Amino acid sequence: TLPGGSEFCKLILQSCTIFLIYSLHPPRSCFPETFVFGLPTFLLINSLSFSLLESAVIVPHFSMPFPGPQFRKGPRRPSVHQRRHSKGTTVKRFAAPSPPVFEPCTSSISPVMEMNNLVALANTASMITGVGGNGINIEDIKRRFPAYDFMERFFRRWFRFDIKSVFVISIFMSAASSSLRYAQSLTSWAYWWVVRYFTASISIPGNDRLNREVLNWVGANVLAKRNARILTANSEKIENDAWAYRQLMTTTQRDDLHHEKRIPISYLPSFGLTFFIHNRNVFMIRRASRGVGRPSALWSVQTPDEYAAAPQGNEPLVVICLGRSVDPIKEFFDACRNFADKQREAYVTVRTSRRGYEDAWDATILRPLRSLDTVHFDEDAKADLVADIKKYLDPQTRQFYNQRGIPYRRGFLLHGPPGTGKTSLSLALASMFGLDLYLLHIPSVRGDAMLEKLFGCLPPRCIILLEDIDAVGMERRDLDASDDEDDGDSSEPESYQELRRMQMRGYGAGALTLSGFLNVLDGVASQEGRIVMMTSNFADKLDKALIRPGRIDRMIYMGPISQRSCELMFLRMFSGSRDNKEGTAATPSSTEPPIPEENMNTMALEFSKLVPNEVFTPAQMQGCLLQYRDSPYEALANIEEWCRKEQEEMARKKEQEKRRAARKKARIERSKARRRQQEEMYRQQDAIYDRQLTAAQGKSTSAKQDRISPKSKAKSSAKAATAHSKQPNGEMRDKKVVGTKEGIEEEAEETKEEIEEKASNQNEDLTVVADIPLTNGNSTTPDEMRVVSDLDASAGATELLD
Numbered sequence: 001t002l003p004g005g006s007e008f009c010k011l012i013l014q015s016c017t018i019f020l021i022y023s024l025h026p027p028r029s030c031f032p033e034t035f036v037f038g039l040p041t042f043l044l045i046n047s048l049s050f051s052l053l054e055s056a057v058i059v060p061h062f063s064m065p066f067p068g069p070q071f072r073k074g075p076r077r078p079s080v081h082q083r084r085h086s087k088g089t090t091v092k093r094f095a096a097p098s099p100p101v102f103e104p105c106t107s108s109i110s111p112v113m114e115m116n117n118l119v120a121l122a123n124t125a126s127m128i129t130g131v132g133g134n135g136i137n138i139e140d141i142k143r144r145f146p147a148y149d150f151m152e153r154f155f156r157r158w159f160r161f162d163i164k165s166v167f168v169i170s171i172f173m174s175a176a177s178s179s180l181r182y183a184q185s186l187t188s189w190a191y192w193w194v195v196r197y198f199t200a201s202i203s204i205p206g207n208d209r210l211n212r213e214v215l216n217w218v219g220a221n222v223l224a225k226r227n228a229r230i231l232t233a234n235s236e237k238i239e240n241d242a243w244a245y246r247q248l249m250t251t252t253q254r255d256d257l258h259h260e261k262r263i264p265i266s267y268l269p270s271f272g273l274t275f276f277i278h279n280r281n282v283f284m285i286r287r288a289s290r291g292v293g294r295p296s297a298l299w300s301v302q303t304p305d306e307y308a309a310a311p312q313g314n315e316p317l318v319v320i321c322l323g324r325s326v327d328p329i330k331e332f333f334d335a336c337r338n339f340a341d342k343q344r345e346a347y348v349t350v351r352t353s354r355r356g357y358e359d360a361w362d363a364t365i366l367r368p369l370r371s372l373d374t375v376h377f378d379e380d381a382k383a384d385l386v387a388d389i390k391k392y393l394d395p396q397t398r399q400f401y402n403q404r405g406i407p408y409r410r411g412f413l414l415h416g417p418p419g420t421g422k423t424s425l426s427l428a429l430a431s432m433f434g435l436d437l438y439l440l441h442i443p444s445v446r447g448d449a450m451l452e453k454l455f456g457c458l459p460p461r462c463i464i465l466l467e468d469i470d471a472v473g474m475e476r477r478d479l480d481a482s483d484d485e486d487d488g489d490s491s492e493p494e495s496y497q498e499l500r501r502m503q504m505r506g507y508g509a510g511a512l513t514l515s516g517f518l519n520v521l522d523g524v525a526s527q528e529g530r531i532v533m534m535t536s537n538f539a540d541k542l543d544k545a546l547i548r549p550g551r552i553d554r555m556i557y558m559g560p561i562s563q564r565s566c567e568l569m570f571l572r573m574f575s576g577s578r579d580n581k582e583g584t585a586a587t588p589s590s591t592e593p594p595i596p597e598e599n600m601n602t603m604a605l606e607f608s609k610l611v612p613n614e615v616f617t618p619a620q621m622q623g624c625l626l627q628y629r630d631s632p633y634e635a636l637a638n639i640e641e642w643c644r645k646e647q648e649e650m651a652r653k654k655e656q657e658k659r660r661a662a663r664k665k666a667r668i669e670r671s672k673a674r675r676r677q678q679e680e681m682y683r684q685q686d687a688i689y690d691r692q693l694t695a696a697q698g699k700s701t702s703a704k705q706d707r708i709s710p711k712s713k714a715k716s717s718a719k720a721a722t723a724h725s726k727q728p729n730g731e732m733r734d735k736k737v738v739g740t741k742e743g744i745e746e747e748a749e750e751t752k753e754e755i756e757e758k759a760s761n762q763n764e765d766l767t768v769v770a771d772i773p774l775t776n777g778n779s780t781t782p783d784e785m786r787v788v789s790d791l792d793a794s795a796g797a798t799e800l801l802d
């Protein structure tokens with residue numbers, strides 16, 4: 001029981017103050033320290049509360065259970081006088097005091113006893129927890145602080161405050177907080193003891209695919225059903241498989257109007273523990289953070305991670321199961337994988353290396369399955385390829401390879417012009433054989449080490465698609481080319497030249513060497529069992545070492561579209577879905593009535609006959625059909641016109657490319673001629689100097705010195721001029737070092753041509769009206785200025801020598 005409202009308030013205030021003092025100090029600070037620092041604060045608040053509450057009693061009145069029966073003075077026995085008086089006898093003036101009677105009591109005990117109990121309790125607690133050594137009592141304090149009595153009297157008199165209460169409460173609070181900590185560590189120890197001896201656990205690294213599959217399972221089967229309160233949401237880019245799968249699920253479930261505009265939000269488990277029951281086993285999944293929560297300075301409590309940050313998707317997982325066997329966890333993993341496979345049934349998983357995480361396959365794209373029928377190329381080649389892969393994937397084939405010591409690998413090269421279906425074929429094969437497709441764009445690989453790591457992470461059965469392998473060893477080829485400029489193949493297509501230019505600027509596969517690439521393909525450390533599909537637009541440029549059997553076992557040419565393929569593509573584009581009634585074909589979005597299948601076949605045949613055989617790429621043809629996708633009649637009516645225009649455009653581009661190639665060839669020729677001329681000039685000059693030197697040999701040493709010095713100077717400046725005009729790609733730049741006038745005129749001519757070409761590219765009627773004033777020496781462009789200064793240098797040198 002508490003004696004009164006004011007006392008209760010005071011008690012609360014006092015407790016709060018002491019708690020505050022404890023919070024501001026280290027948890028295990030010793031009692032005197034807390035006392036010294038906390039006393040002024042305590043006194044201030046206490047006197048404030050005192051004056052506010054106008055109370056004289058400071059000692060708190062705790063109601064504490066007292067061990068054993070307690071007694072207090074009972075009601076007095078009636079005195080003799082009272083007894084007599086009640087009986088009508090004489091009344092005595094002074095009654096003898098009667099002995100006190102003690103009765104069992106349940107009410108509160110006296111403040112002194114209360115205080116003693118508190119001190120005893122605090123001492124016990126401090127002895128257990130080690131705070132305050134062997135316990136502190138008031139007598140101890142009196143002994144340690146000689147001024148204690150004085151202080152006590154002082155405070156009692158002037159502040160009407162019992163200093164003992166501070167000691168007692170301080171000891172109590174100190175003991176209480178330490179006991180709490182002790183209990184906390186005891187609980188955590190007990191928890192980990194139980195975890196260690198009564199549970200089994202398996203941890204999964206953050207970048208492992210299983211990690212995502214488990215999360216995905218939990219997201220779909222536990223969190224969705226349970227109304228979980230702590231989740232992680234994502235509506236941005238697809239971080240990993242788990243997000244991808246969840247998005248897949250939510251996408252199919254959503255039917256709102258914003259479906260196309262907004263990426264659905266995905267919900268997954270957050271950090272911390274998630275409990276669930278699977279196959280009558282209790283599971284806990286812990287998604288560990290990487291130490292995002294920071295301990296708070298004031299309360300020394302760690303902010304739970306789920307309130308401090310969101311998972312990035314690469315946090316490790318620990319799956320814990322109640323029991324002493326890991327078998328249930330293994331079964332659970334199987335269930336997660338089956339679930340993931342089921343979700344992926346209608347999709348093929350394409351994995352690419354993630355930006356910033358170059359050594360791991362992380363970005364996952366789920367593409368709808370692509371049927372092999374939708375990739376049109378030579379039917380026999382297609383059948384052969386399918387049979388080949390089927391045979392390779394047969395488990396007996398592996399055995400056959402192993403028994404005979406043949407590395408179990410298979411490599412295919414798909415080559416041909418761009419847009420002929422090389423990537424599409426790889427996707428269709430992955431769909432057909434239920435394999436994941438690992439896609440790597442070779443020009444963006446930064447080096448052998450990265451390629452090695454990526455290959456090392458491949459699963460045993462998959463298709464790896466290496467795109468544009470002609471970029472491999474580009475550096476070597478470039479060096480060769482610069483050594484011998486005759487090799488500068490002016491007829492190579494522009495895209496290849498662009499690739500080379502990129503190489504020069506330091507992009508892409510600069511550090512990816514041919515030997516590194518070959519090593520990854522069939523070195524000792526290379527993975528076995530996977531199918532390597534490589535694509536190239538320039539198979540003839542590939543190194544012989546790369547295309548030898550064992551590395552590339554089969555080369556498949558994907559060329560321009562044949563008439564038969566055109567027919568099939570037409571049918572694919574305009575025939576209805578498989579759900580339609582047999583015998584009819586529907587146009588996808590037109591209002592036209594469905595076209596009977598026979599008519600459609602006839603139209604397809606007609607269409608294909610109007611398309612020239614093997615002229616256009618399948619991508620071009622697909623573009624044409626998409627243009628008229630609402631009506632097969634329109635497609636048929638316009639195909640001739642489309643073919644004519646497309647051929648004209650192709651011829652124009654070809655012509656342009658030819659012109660550009662011829663120009664480049666001429667430029668190289670000119671550059672060579674100039675270099676030869678220059679060399680000849682230097683040779684003649686050297687001969688003159690030598691003659692002059694020989695003639696001057698008889699003269700004095702100083703005169704000789706004077707002659708040699710200008711020669712060496714001239715030589716070095718001439719060399720500097722040559723070096724300056726040499727460009728980083730190893731070609732001599734077309735500077736007008738000799739024959740200035742002709743050179744400048746040539747350049748003007750080229751500039752004119754380029755402008756005209758650009759104008760014709762843009763289909764603009766631009767006419768070059770201004771003649772560039774280049775024939776006089778006062779050139780205007782910075783380039784020309786540099787030419788002039790180069791000329792000045794060599795001219796100055798010659799003058800000096802003369």
Ligand SMILES: Nc1ncnc2c1ncn2[C@@H]1O[C@H](COP(=O)(O)OP(=O)(O)OP(=O)(O)O)[C@@H](O)[C@H]1O
Nearest residue numbers: 374375376377418419420421422423424618619622
């Ligand atoms: N043989 C084909 N059959 C059906 N469609 C094709 C074929 N070739 C290309 N396409 C279509 O053209 C587009 C481009 O195809 P894809 O990317 O596979 O060509 P690619 O040869 O890999 O091109 P690149 O060499 O530029 O990478 C795709 O939309 C694809 O559907």
